Amino acid sequence: MTAPEVAPPDTPRRARSDRTLSGWAFLAPYGLAVAVLIALPALLNVGYAFTDHTGLTRDPQFIGLDNVQRLTSDTFFRDSVEASLFHVAVSVPLRLIAAVGLALLLAAPRPGGRWFRTAVYLPTVIPDVALAVLFLWVLNPLYGPLNQLLGLFGHSGFNWLADPSTARVGVVLMLLFPIGEGFIVVLAARRMLDGRLYEAAALEGCGPFGQLRRLTLPLLAPVLILLAVRDTILTLQVNFVPAYVLTDGRPANATLYLPVYIFDQAFEFSGFAYAALITIVLMVITATIIVAQLLAVRRWRILR
Amino acid sequence: MSGGLTGARNGDGRSGGAGIRLEKLSKSYGRVRALDGVDLDVPAGELVTLVGPSGSGKSTILRLIAGLDRPDGGRVLVGGQDVGELPPHRRSVAMVFQDYALYPHLSVLENLLFGMRVRKVPRAEARRRAHDAAARLGISDLLERHPDQMSGGQRQRVALARAVVREPSVYLLDEPLASLDAQLRITTRADLLALHRQLGTTTVHVTHDQAEAMTLGDRVVVVHEGRVRQEGPPQEVYDEPVDTFVARFLGSPPMNLVAGGGVLGGEPETIVGLRPEDLALDADGPIEASAEAVETLGNEAVLLARCLDGTRLTARTEPRLRIRPGDAVRLRAIPGRLHRFDAGTGRRL
Numbered sequence: 001m002t003a004p005e006v007a008p009p010d011t012p013r014r015a016r017s018d019r020t021l022s023g024w025a026f027l028a029p030y031g032l033a034v035a036v037l038i039a040l041p042a043l044l045n046v047g048y049a050f051t052d053h054t055g056l057t058r059d060p061q062f063i064g065l066d067n068v069q070r071l072t073s074d075t076f077f078r079d080s081v082e083a084s085l086f087h088v089a090v091s092v093p094l095r096l097i098a099a100v101g102l103a104l105l106l107a108a109p110r111p112g113g114r115w116f117r118t119a120v121y122l123p124t125v126i127p128d129v130a131l132a133v134l135f136l137w138v139l140n141p142l143y144g145p146l147n148q149l150l151g152l153f154g155h156s157g158f159n160w161l162a163d164p165s166t167a168r169v170g171v172v173l174m175l176l177f178p179i180g181e182g183f184i185v186v187l188a189a190r191r192m193l194d195g196r197l198y199e200a201a202a203l204e205g206c207g208p209f210g211q212l213r214r215l216t217l218p219l220l221a222p223v224l225i226l227l228a229v230r231d232t233i234l235t236l237q238v239n240f241v242p243a244y245v246l247t248d249g250r251p252a253n254a255t256l257y258l259p260v261y262i263f264d265q266a267f268e269f270s271g272f273a274y275a276a277l278i279t280i281v282l283m284v285i286t287a288t289i290i291v292a293q294l295l296a297v298r299r300w301r302i303l304r
Numbered sequence: 305m306s307g308g309l310t311g312a313r314n315g316d317g318r319s320g321g322a323g324i325r326l327e328k329l330s331k332s333y334g335r336v337r338a339l340d341g342v343d344l345d346v347p348a349g350e351l352v353t354l355v356g357p358s359g360s361g362k363s364t365i366l367r368l369i370a371g372l373d374r375p376d377g378g379r380v381l382v383g384g385q386d387v388g389e390l391p392p393h394r395r396s397v398a399m400v401f402q403d404y405a406l407y408p409h410l411s412v413l414e415n416l417l418f419g420m421r422v423r424k425v426p427r428a429e430a431r432r433r434a435h436d437a438a439a440r441l442g443i444s445d446l447l448e449r450h451p452d453q454m455s456g457g458q459r460q461r462v463a464l465a466r467a468v469v470r471e472p473s474v475y476l477l478d479e480p481l482a483s484l485d486a487q488l489r490i491t492t493r494a495d496l497l498a499l500h501r502q503l504g505t506t507t508v509h510v511t512h513d514q515a516e517a518m519t520l521g522d523r524v525v526v527v528h529e530g531r532v533r534q535e536g537p538p539q540e541v542y543d544e545p546v547d548t549f550v551a552r553f554l555g556s557p558p559m560n561l562v563a564g565g566g567v568l569g570g571e572p573e574t575i576v577g578l579r580p581e582d583l584a585l586d587a588d589g590p591i592e593a594s595a596e597a598v599e600t601l602g603n604e605a606v607l608l609a610r611c612l613d614g615t616r617l618t619a620r621t622e623p624r625l626r627i628r629p630g631d632a633v634r635l636r637a638i639p640g641r642l643h644r645f646d647a648g649t650g651r652r653l
Contacts, residue, residue, distance in 0.1 A: 194403070194405065196401050196403060196405035197405050197407060199372050199392075199399075199401075199405070200399070200401065200405040200407075201418075201422075202372065202391075202392050202393065203370060203371075203372070203392045203393060203397065203398070203399055203419075204393060204418060204419030204422050204423070204470070205391075205392075205393030205394075205419065205422050205423050206393075206418075206419075206422045210422055214418070214422070215407065218409045219408070219409055221409075
């Protein structure tokens with residue numbers, strides 16, 4: 001089979017520039033929206049970070065690095081960064097392992113497989129507020145199912161949301177369920193892998209575990225990296241709802257994740273400018289983690 | 305190698321490999337009956353070509369020998385041993401797939417080393433065998449490339465090298481030439497034959513291309529609808545096809561078959577066949593026809609003619625015929641080259 005010709009080599013120059021022009025024209029609405037709704041506010045945000053804007057100030061004044069100074073001595077901010085880093089460090093690997101593991105287990109067509117796949121995706125469809133309310137019940141120390149489950153093993157259970165360390169675990173647990181998107185991506189990627197490769201490997205004596213290690217994971221590596229990067233960005237932000245519904249940032253600031261603290265500052269403590277500065281910090285943290293991830297995988301030469 | 309099969313190796317590096325014997329092999333995929341009682345004997349060291357149209361079951365035979373699928377009934381013997389219970393890697397077979405199935409994330413060298421790493425072959429020996437195989441197939445300068453940086457022909461050689469590295473008792477080649485362009489296919493065909501001569505290992509080669517089946521292989525096995533229709537040396541099968549299917553399948557253009565004999569003469573309960581090259585243009589020939597089309601192939605031409613009773617015949621003729629569609633032509637069947645088949649069963653009479 002020959003590949004279809006994309007464009008005959010003798011296309012007149014004008015026709016080609018027309019096509020370029022129409023390409024830009026199609027891009028324009030999106031470009032405009034990005035500029036007005038994302039780029040411009042982001043720039044404004046950077047500007048506000050160095051003012052005394054409370055959110056209601058009619059005429060915010062430039063106050064230099066006062067907000068930065070405040071940040072360095074803010075123990076709540078330090079708690080907040082710590083909570084966020086803990087959450088990313090625990091949640092991203094667990095979510096990835098769950099999504100990849102379930103996708104690989106359920107990728108092969110087998111009877112009833114679609115029901116299991118639906119079941120895995122289902123929590124992703126549930127609004128996160130509803131899921132959080134559900135988890136208020138799951139984590140309830142008196143009648144919640146989780147403690148009852150632990151009781152079966154003779155454990156007295158935890159006072160989940162009242163204890164700083166278990167409260168963080170509770171949020172991680174809840175966010176371990178909405179993994180449908182990563183699950184679907186891995187499922188699709190796994191199904192695109194050539195079955196012949198697995199037959200060739202089987203002929204060479206490569207068992208299921210060897211196939212996972214030598215074929216599936218290396219071949220899926222670009223997708224896995226994409227998911228890790230995406231989940232890092234997501235995870236630093238989506239813990240807002242569970243923290244708000246389950247713990248309101250408490251106990252002892254254990255779940256005062258950066259988005260929660262930003263929200264508190266911006267809309268409850270009239271610290272709009274200060275919150276703007278913290279969003280910049282959140283972005284820097286996110287970018288730093290992603291760069292670290294990409295540097296870490298660069299030596300595997302996956303992203304050729 | 306743990307308890308698997310190994311080929312007996314002679315001093316010169318040639319190994320006859322192991323003979324293969326298939327007994328009453330049958331296999332269905334769902335409601336599709338892929339194989340229906342296949343018996344086949346491949347002596348050690350022989351190159352056998354399985355040929356048949358797509359869906360005839362020839363690839364299924366390979367998969368059952370390799371152990372990638374399990375037969376519903378019948379036995380597979382390699383080197384006289386029933387391998388039915390052995391997993392693929394214990395059968396000492398190497399398979400080359402049509403699309404090569406090279407590991408895309410690994411370089412050529414790593415592709416060659418893959419199986420030996422899995423089987424824990426010592427590093428130095430593995431590298432030596434990989435380099436040997438690469439040299440044998442002329443891909444030593446490609447070892448650092450990845451599959452997506454190579455042409456189809458180069459990839460095909462890597463796939464063959466990966467099989468050679470295995471030092472198997474049996475090679476299974478599943479349409480190894482099908483993805484190559486016509487020119488390359490012919491040179492690679494010769495290379496494949498030379499490789500088999502060098503290694504001397506039992507090889508089962510599957511193709512749907514009848515020309516490839518004719519040129520490659522000590523023996524050709526025609527498979528159709530899950531059964532072996534005929535086997536034998538290519539020329540023998542070509543000269544004496546056992547039924548109308550084999551007659552039409554081998555040879556291009558296909559054999560002329562005329563029900564009841566018609567213009568070729570014969571009894572009403574028979575089908576009479578005549579190869580296009582056995583039908584000659586002859587001004588005094590007994591068969592009157594009119595030319596419908598002339599296909600010029602350079603070194604020869606193929607004349608499609610319609611006889612007075614409506615029968616269509618194909619004749620292979622000299623090139624540069626001065627015949628135009630509609631011209632009246634006379635044809636003669638070369639005596640003694642007629643094939644007769646039973647009209648009901650299609651079997652040779």
